[in-house]
Amino acid sequence: MRILLVEDDHHLARTMLGMLREHHxxxxxxxxxxxxxNAIADEHFDLVLLxxxxxxxxxxDVLKDVRKRGVPTPIIILTARGDMDEKLTGLDAGADDYMTKPFVMAELKxxxxxxxxxxxxxxxxxxxVGHLKLNxxxxxxFLADSAVTLPRAEFQILHYLMRHPDQVATRRRLEDQLYGWDHGAESNALEVHIHHLRRRIGKTLIRTVRGVGYMLDSNEARNADAVS
Amino acid sequence: MSLTRKLSLTVALLTLFLALVAAVWSYLGSNHELEEVFDAELAQSARIVQGLVHHLSHDQPLGQLKDALEDSLQLPPGVDDPDDDDEALPNQLGHKYEKKIAFQIWAKDSTPLLSSPALTEQSDRPSPGYAWAESGGYQWRTFTLRDPETGLWILSGQREDIRSELSGELAMSNVLPLLIVLPVLLVLVVLAIRWTFRPLRQLERPIRNMAPERIHHLDEKQAPPEVHGLVSAVNGLLRRLDQALERERQFSADAAHELRTPLAALRLNLEEASEKSPGQFADLLASVDRMNHLVEQMLLLSRIDAGAPGEPQLDSISDIVAQAVADVAPVALRDNVELILDDRVDSDRVLCHSALIATLVRSLTANAIQYSPAGSEVTLQLTEKGADTCLRICDSGPGIAPEARERALQRFVRLDQRQGSGAGLGLAIANRIAELHGGRLVLEDRDDGRPGLCVRVMLPLTRL
Known part of the structure; x- marks a missing residue:
């Protein structure tokens, strides 16, 4: 994969070059x-870090410029400007993702x-995530050695949780996944689905924050892997 | 003293003083004119008597003369009736004041011939012209003349008290309207001054509503000419203030970039090093993360010190709080602290700066988790209390002594009993955000009396 790093701080750039090149x-x-x-428009890169x-x-301006020229190369913005507005402007201008400095290399990768x-x-x-694999x-x-086709609701919930492991998803978020924006106010359907999911993948993998939401614990997922 | 009050008082006192001077002047002036009129009248009476006496004296002896005089000068009946208020006597007979006019006549050799009863005889020799005399306990004004043909002395007299009563009443009737109009004038003057100063009070309102994030210039056209200079000077100050704030905001943005980039390099270098020798750099990485956290907090404080960004937006307070708690909840799960959100809000649509409210909730919740021992609870309760939206966050940490609570809201204050890794900015940030929403933070004890701290955030948010 060919990556272009656009960064004016030489010290940071050299460190990043070293770490990114480790992975061939x-x-x-x-x-x-x-x-x-000019380089993004003229040459082929698989990814640009800007x-x-x-x-x-x-x-x-670089971003707007290359998008105007119809260059589809994926671009991730790396910036020290941490405002929400900046982030939205960047995404609107055609960036594929946005990271604020300082960042953790594992997350960038x-x-x-x-x-x-x-x-x-x-x-x-x-x-x-751990021993869980979702297609x-x-x-x-796919669990350790078996495969099941999930009911739609359980799939939607697990899909969201696996895309955001170790982050707490609020009930509202999960209900939006299930029903879209116009779902009823009171419903304990979410609890029922979570209950079923826990029965399938293990009680401790999905953790509850009362009144807030649920989190898929990747540590537990790995530990469970070791146990099974 | 306010200008309005000063001006009202000055104008009122001046008006009062000048009106009094005018009143006294008018009183004295009309008094004097009346004296002259009375004196002329006195002389005229004397002359009438003179004509009478002149005619009589040629063919009548003195005794007859005396009788004739007494007859013609006889007072009409009813003059002495004290119950009758009407000063003109009935049947066109005359006037009450008549008895206060008296005559005396002396012969050539100063022998008194005749005298009105009211006037006791005078022993000394009469002298011509006006004079004052005393008789019957009253002060009299007299006029004496000598008839050159008969050689008789004729004196006419008026009682002074009647004269001064008349002239006093007349002068007073001149002054009275002025005295009645005066208080009305004073009230009108004060009202007029207040009305004149109204544009100044109108200038005050936009200034009062200004905040660092909402600076707009005053309308110089609206200001009266007297304060144009002041208003344009204030506008100049506002312009410079706005520029200074803008520079500060720009500095924050620049500082963010300048600090974050080297921190990013530092962190990546450490990451790389710790991959090669795992565990060795864990403390260093933690220090860099702490430093990063501190930088973020200081930048956030400097941003919100300049005021809230933009206008408040309509949002769901329940969603904001739930999402903010969710953001920091993984830390609670890692540290085995039970985090519970109890949302009792009925109408959750409110006007607020949602990103700031989220920061406030994250900051306070993270604080509560940090100070709570493993296995304990952190509870958040979201309620509506009157006009306020109220969030109460209780931890099971060591708490803060009542006397130290005020200080705990200040910046960079870390209290000894609360061990943690923060820089003591969390409460200050939350407090500032509450202030930006017109609310406040209250630190209090737990209701159940167990050790721990409760932070109550009261936000007077507009509900829709």
Missing amino acids: DTVDWIDDGQKAA DLTLPRKDGL ARIRAVTRRAEGKADSSLV PEHGQL
């Missing part, structure tokens, strides 16, 4: 907005994988 990717580096815009504050041409997979047309979109195309859940 080809990584090129440009520290100037104008040059970056800083926003750049000499000669602002990162957002995960985002790179997600963005490139999306760009390649989801060759294998299976989600894996969204067929709604199939």
Whole structure:
């Protein structure tokens, strides 16, 4: 995979180059907005990591410029500007994802994988958390050695939780997944589905925060893997 | 003293003083004119008597003269009736004041010939012209003349008290309207001054409603010419203030970039190093994360110090709080702290800065989790109390002594008994965000008397 890093801070850029190249990717580096815009348009990259504050041409302008020229290359914005507005502006201008400095390399790599997979047309979109593996195309859940086709509601819930492991999903979020925006106010259907899911994958994997929501615990998922 | 009051008082006192001067002047002036009129009248009476006496004296002896005079000067009946208020006597007989006019006549050799009863005889020799005399306990004004042909002395006199009563009443009737109009004038003056100063009070309102994030210039056209200079100076100040705030906001944005980029490099370097020798750099990574957290908090504080960004938006307070609690809940699950949200809000649509409210909830919840021992509970209760939307967060930590609670809301204050890794900015940030929504933070004890701290956030949010 060929990655272009556009970053004007040399110290940070060199560190990132070292860490990204460990994984056998080809990584090129440009520290100037104008040059970056030309390079992205003229050459083929699988992914661009774009800083926003750049000499000669602002990162957002680079983004708008290459999108106007019809370049489809996936672009992840890396920025020190942490405002919500900036983030939305960036995504509106055609960025595929957005990360705020400082970031954890593991997370950046995960985002790179997600963005490139999306760009390649989801060759294998299976989600894996610990011993859980979910195939969204067929709604199939693979446990250690067995496979079941989940009912639609349980699939929707687990799909969301597996896409956001170790994050608490509010009840509202999960209900939106299940019913869209116009669901009824009071319903304990969510509890019922969670109850069924827990019976399938193990009680401790889905944790409850009372009055708030549920979280898929990736640690528990791995531990359960070791047990089974 | 306010300008309105000063001006009202000055104008009122000046008006009062000048009106009094005018009143006294008018009183004295009309008094004096009346004296002149009375004196002329006195002289005229004397002359009438003179004509009478002149005619009589040629062919009548003195005794007859005296009788004739007494007859013609006889007072009409009813003059002495004290019950009759009417000063003009009935049947066109005359006037009450008549008895207060008296005559005396002396012969050539100063022998008194005749005298009105009211006037006792004078022993000394008469002298011509006006004079004052005293008789019967009254002060009299007299006029004496000598008839050159008969050599008789004729004196006419008027009682002073009657004269001054008349002139006093007349002068008073001149002054009275002025005295009655004066209080009305004073009230009108005060009202007029207040009305004149109304544009100044109208200028006050936009200034009162201004906040660092809502600075707009005053309308110079609306201001009266007297304060144009002041208003344009204030506008200049506002412009400079706005620029200073804008520079500060810009500094925050710049500082964010300048601090975050090297922190990113530092963190990645440490990550790389710790991959090669796992565990060795865990403390360093934790320090960098702490530093990063502190930088984020300071940047956030400097941003919200400049005011809330934009206008409040309509949002669901229940969703905001649930999502914010969800954001920090993984920490509670990791630390084995039971986190419970109790949402009792009926109408959850409110006007607020949702990103700031979320920050407030995250900040307070993270604080509560941090100070709670493993196995304990952190409870959040969202309620409506009157006009306020109220969020109460209770932990089972060491709590804060009542006397230290005020101080705990200040920046960079960490109290000894609350051990943790924060910089003491969490409560200050939450407090500032509550202030931006017109609300406040209250630190209090738990209801069940167990150790722990409850933070109550009262937000007067507009519900829709």
